[in-house]
């Protein structure tokens with residue numbers, strides 16, 4: 001059995017709605033990769049944006065995971081309980097001279113939405129906090145599925161927001177602080193998050209954290225190319241169909257089909273873990289759902 005201290009994966013849903021096929025695919029792939037490495041698999045509830053959340057969604061996601069036999073290690077981490085850690089990271093960025101307040105509106109930033117350089121603070125208008133990204137800032141990483149990614153962070157992200165004008169901590173900050181706190185070594189998630197990764201790399205470096213390895217899976221889209229999400233009315237998964245849902249997710253990931261005789265989620269997952277084939281994963285960023 002490989003050393004589990006070397007592999008720690010996670011699934012980090014936002015409770016904006018119930019689990020749907022797109023999120024099950026990310027949960028399943030991150031689970032199977034972790035288990036096949038003899039590693040741990042953690043769940044973190046990314047409930048740091050109350051206006052976008054749906055009442056009851058966090059509980060419903062956790063129940064769906066259980067119903068699909070996706071059992072996690074340890075306690076679920078809730079981002080809503082992590083403000084002190086995010087404040088501390090902001091203090092650290094401040095001490096390094098990387099943090100500045102900004103009152104710019106979307107209109108002031110223009111169509112590209114990029115921000116470069118400090119702002120002048122006037123009056124009491126709401127203030128966001130941005131982390132400074134200097135000219136020449138560049139991030140390059142080897143995605144374990146999608147290959148080498150090169151990013152001119154200055155040109156594509158600019159100075160980015162780490163605490164929003166409404167006072168909420170930004171996803172980019174929270175995810176980096178929590179991946180470090182939970183000791184995550186391997187991140188397996190949807191390719192819709194791939195353009196966030198360079199900002200996360202950058203923050204990890206500025207905060208002195210180590211960088212996990214990344215694997216970005218194709219996301220499942222509707223026929224018109226739109227990602228399956230709550231906003232696009234992706235149907236909630238039904239627990240009575242958990243085995244069928246798992247088979248569908250495995251097929252999307254181009255994994256070998258489990259024998260028809262296996263009919264419980266736990267039996268399917270055991271089989272899928274033993275036959276998990278990372279080289280069969282499709283190295284593309286989006287695939288339309290099959291009908």
Ligand code: GLU
Nearest residue numbers: 012013014046175189193
């Ligand atoms: N909470 C994010 C989402 O549901 C995922 C964050 C991540 O995996 O890094 O889109």
